Amino acid sequence: MPVAATRSILQISTDETRALKSLSVATQITAKNALQGSITDLAKLVDFIPINKFNASRFYCLVPIFHATLSSVQVPNYINSKTIPTIMRAKWALMGLVKICAIVPTASDGGDDALTKNIVRRWDEIYPWMRFFVRNCLPPPYDISIAPPRPDLCNMFDAAKMTIHLLTFICTNSEEGRHMLRSSVSVQHFVAQLWILVGNLKRDSIQGDPGTTTDGLVSMVRATFPLTNYVCVSESEDPDKITLPLSNYIHAAGGVKPVVSTLLRYIRRITRDAAAVEEPRSWTTRDQSVQSLHIFTTGLRYSFLFLQTISRQDASCRAQLIRQGSIRTVVDAITQILPKILVQANKEMDFHPEMGIAGRQDVLWTGYSYIASAIRDADDGVTSVCQAIDAGLIQTLEKGVVCAAHANRRDIPPRGRMGDIELLFLLATFFIYHRVVESIFRHWYRHTQNAPMEKREIRDEGLGVALELVLKSSIDAMDHRSVEPINPQEYKCSGPGCGIWTSKFVSKKRRCSGCLISLYCSEKCQRTAWRSGHKKWCQVLRCAVGPWGSRDIRTSLQVIAGFETSEISGMTKEVETHVREAQQQFPAFINTLVLMLDMTVFPPEIHVLPVHMLEQFPGEDPIWPEIADEIRQRSDSPPKGYMFSVVKVHLGKSKFTLFSPSTALCMAFESQYFLNDETYDSMDEDDGYDWNKLSDEDLDF
Structure with missing residues (x-):
């Protein structure tokens, strides 16, 4: 030239x-x-x-x-x-x-x-040229089938080096550069569009470095770019420096749906590339397979971090991620890479600052942490848990026990803050729900079909003990769900003397809008039940399904009641100890103590508190002493030292304190109050109930 x-x-x-x-x-x-x-x-x-x-x-x-x-x-x-x-x-x-x-x-x-x-301090003269080469030498982000307008000026390989690779260098080595990415609107728009572009690139898209091969080049670019993407939306190292809101990045990338679909596409493709890496001939930092595996797993880690960040900061992103199967995608990624990276090699390799066991573990823990946050932050954590179990999370964790333990020696880095054991225990707190138990049934069916009576070698003892506890709890959940129904009100009319099953109802099922539990075949049955005892138990039953009347809680009362009964009966000594301590701590409320079984943690915990100190529970209601008296009169083994028990549960970020489901169901429906037809026909209209509050509902049992 x-x-x-x-x-x-x-x-x-x-x-x-x-x-x-x-x-x-x-x-x-x-x-x-x-x-x-x-x-x-x-x-x-x-x-x-x-x-x-x-x-x-x-x-x-x-x-x-x-x-x-x-x-x-x-x-x-x-x-x-x-x-x-x-x-x-x-x-x-x-x-x-x-x-x-x-x-x-x-x-x-x-x-x-x-x-x-x-680079960073000369950004004003460098950044315009970066945008120029992206605009003229790379395909458009949303349609990579269109050829770059001027490939003769600069091939795609060189354009990627001057833009995508340069951004990666900045994020890796310059704190000042990372802050620039977080605080500049135009740079974030630039990064967001590059991110969409790289996510859409095909395996053989980038050609051009004479003298070197381009095999796997797109895969490497795709694995390194998630770091830049995550840095743009992460919090600054300096709390005094401003970080742009996530909405700026989402808008630049085209909205919530493109962001979510592109992110999940990144994870799936990086996982595929990591799974395709050949088994290392020797676990050393110089081995090509080890280096490739490190690049891909690091890309997965930053993709998981970005996933967790947008899920935590933006409710619409969180909901869209669940709808598009983010939990299933993460579980699948962990399943495929777990046996490749949980490998103990040698002291030099295991303690390497970047490629060692701690770094490889962190990839898994980051994925587990997203699943946990998706469950905890959701309004409907039950759906998230069902996705995780149906995706095979329990089977994946079962595979983890055959890998060598990496936290059983002092010189090995400890488990992450939210590792496999913590996630297992979080899952167990949702085993009380009907939908989750159905997923557990499917898990055990797959387990027995694929590996009947298979005995796994347990090398990670900590995970093995936790897994045994959780699997036992899952079996207990299935047992509680399969017991002869203790709540027949879900299957037949609750009217006194009426034995019509819901399948034979002529019209729509009428559900009491007060308690949300009792079903009636007609208004006549509902009036009779109200005068015959439901008037007193309606409020109690409503307190057993929570203040918002969650359908998940209502349809799961039998399982919750089963866990409640078994847990309290299995902790008799502990209950007596907590009652004595509460009597000493709250002497003025010794007659209003309530036993709370906290099932938002695993294993469940016992607490004894005055009724007015319970969260989201009508502690001042004068009906509770009356209910406590009736419990003592009608129970074969009345509670000692407390009025009744309550159960604390959660559906994700929402927590509820429920009146004892086992007590409410057994006592509210112990008798159907068989009355003769004369009494049945003589009920008054003026009985203190608003009959306009009927709820017509088609159920899908």
């Missing part, structure tokens, strides 16, 4: 000129020609820079030439024969800076790192 004419020779300082003399004579001549405007010699300077870090620092003196070149050119509005020389000079100058910063992480003078000094 001929030397392009320039108005004047590029100027660099005397010290910078003197530094060039440390290079070979041939390189000095090339540098001089580059300063005089030779595009060919500028390209040669970039080629002279070695691709490894050995002796790379001596080429740091070329940086002023690249900066001087960029300072002398401006981004053109049009591409034609007159502007092409300018574009080519900018391309090679930017390529030189990227190459230098990749191999010289710190400045030779001991000052700021090379990346911050030469």
Whole structure:
């Protein structure tokens, strides 16, 4: 290429000129020609820079030439024969800076790192050219089938190096650069569109680095870019620095649906690439398979972190993620990579700061942490738990017990804050729900079909003990659900003397809008039940389904009651101890103590408190002493030292304190109050109940 004419020779300082003399004579001549405007010699300077870090620092003196070149050119509005020389000079100058910063992480003078000094603090002259090459040398984000407009100026490989790779360098090495990504609206828009583009790229999209193979190049780009993506929405290391709201990034990426679908596509494709990595011949940092596996799993980790961040910060993202199967995608990713990374090799490898066991474990813990946060932060955590179990999370954790334990020695890093054991215990707190028990049935069916009576070798004893406890709880849940129904009101009319089953109802089922539990075949049956005892128990039953009357709680009362009875009976000594302590702690309320079984934690915990101290429970209601008296009169073994028991449950972020389901169901429906027809027909209209509050409901039992 001929030397392009320039108005004047590029100027660099005397010290910078003197530094060039440390290079070979041939390189000095090339540098001089580059300063005089030779595009060919500028390209040669970039080629002279070695691709490894050995002796790379001596080429740091070329940086002023690249900066001087960029300072002398401006981004053109049009591409034609007159502007092409300018574009080519900018391309090679930017390529030189990227190459230098990749191999010289710190400045030779001991000052700021090379990346911050030469890229981040010169952002105003570098960023416009990055946008220019993305716009003209990469396909559009949402339709990668369209060819780049000017591939002759810069192939896709070089364009990716100057943009995507450069952003990765910034996120890895420069705190100042990370803050810039978090605080600049235009940069976040730029990153968001690049993220969509990379997510849509096919395996063979990027061609062009003469002399080297492009096999797996798109996979590597896709695995490294999640770091940049996560940095843009993460919180700053400095609490005094402002981070832009997540809505800015979502808007730039095209909205919630594109963000969610692209993110899940990233995870699936990176997982596929990680699973395809060949088994390492030797677990050393120099092994190509180990290096590839590290890149892919690191990409998964940052994808999981981004997943957790947008789920926590934006309710619409959280809901859309669940709808599009994010939990299933994460479980599948963990299932495929777990046996590849939970491998103990040797002391040198296991304690490596980046590729060691702690780093590999962190990938799994980050995925587990997202699943846990999706369950805890959701309004409907039951759906999230069902997704996790149906996706095979329990089977995946069962596979974990056959891997060597990585936390059983002091010199091995401990488990993550939200690791496999913590997630297991969180799942167990939802085993009280009917829908979850159905998923458990399906899990056990698959388990017995795929590996009947298979005995696994347990090498991770901590996880093995936790898994045994949780699996026992899952079996208990199925047992409680399969017991002869203690709540026949869900299957037949609750009217006194009426034995019509719901399947034989002529009209729609009438559910009491007060308690949300009792069903009636007619208004006549409902009036009779009200006068015969439901008037007193309606409020009690409503307190057994929670203040918002969740359908999940209502349809799960039998399972909750089963757990309540078995847990309290199994902790008799502990109950007596808590009652004595509460009597000493609350002497003024000794007659209003209530036993609370906290099932929001696993294993469940026992607490004894005055009734007015219970959260979301009508503690001041005068009906409770009357109910307590009736419990003592009608119970074969009345509670000692407390009025009655309550159960604390959660549906995700919402927690409820429920009146004892076992007590409410047994006593409210102990008798159907068989009355003769004369009494049945003589009921008054004026009985203190608003009959307009009937709830017609088609049930799907």
